[in-house]
Amino acid sequence: MEHSPVYQLADEFVTRYAALDPIAATGMGVPGHEDRLTDFSPEGIAERDDLYREISARLAPAPVTSERDRIARDAMQDVIDLRLARSAAGDP
Numbered sequence: 001m002e003h004s005p006v007y008q009l010a011d012e013f014v015t016r017y018a019a020l021d022p023i024a025a026t027g028m029g030v031p032g033h034e035d036r037l038t039d040f041s042p043e044g045i046a047e048r049d050d051l052y053r054e055i056s057a058r059l060a061p062a063p064v065t066s067e068r069d070r071i072a073r074d075a076m077q078d079v080i081d082l083r084l085a086r087s088a089a090g091d092p
Contacts, residue, residue, distance in 0.1 A: 006069040
C-alpha cells in the first residue's frame with residue numbers, strides 16, 4: 001500500500017531526524033544509529049532546527065486525503081512547533 005504524501009513526509013522526517021539525533025533514534029527504535037552520539041553543538045542544533053523548518057514548510061501544503069492524514073499532519077506540526085520554540089528559548 002502506498003503512503004499518502006503526509007505519511008511519505010513523515011517517513012522522510014524520521015529517517016533524516018534519526019541521522020541527526022542518533023540518541024533519539026535509538027530510543028525510538030530506529031535501527032542503525034546505536035554506535036553514534038547526537039551532536040549537541042550549536043551547529044548540530046542548527047541542523048535539526050533547519051530540518052524542522054524545512055519539514056514544516058513542506059507539511060503545510062501537503063495534500064490531506066483522510067482523517068489519518070489530518071491527525072498525522074497536525075501531530076507532526078505540533079511537535080515541530082514545540083521543538084522550534086524550545087530551541088528559540090535556548091533549550092535544545
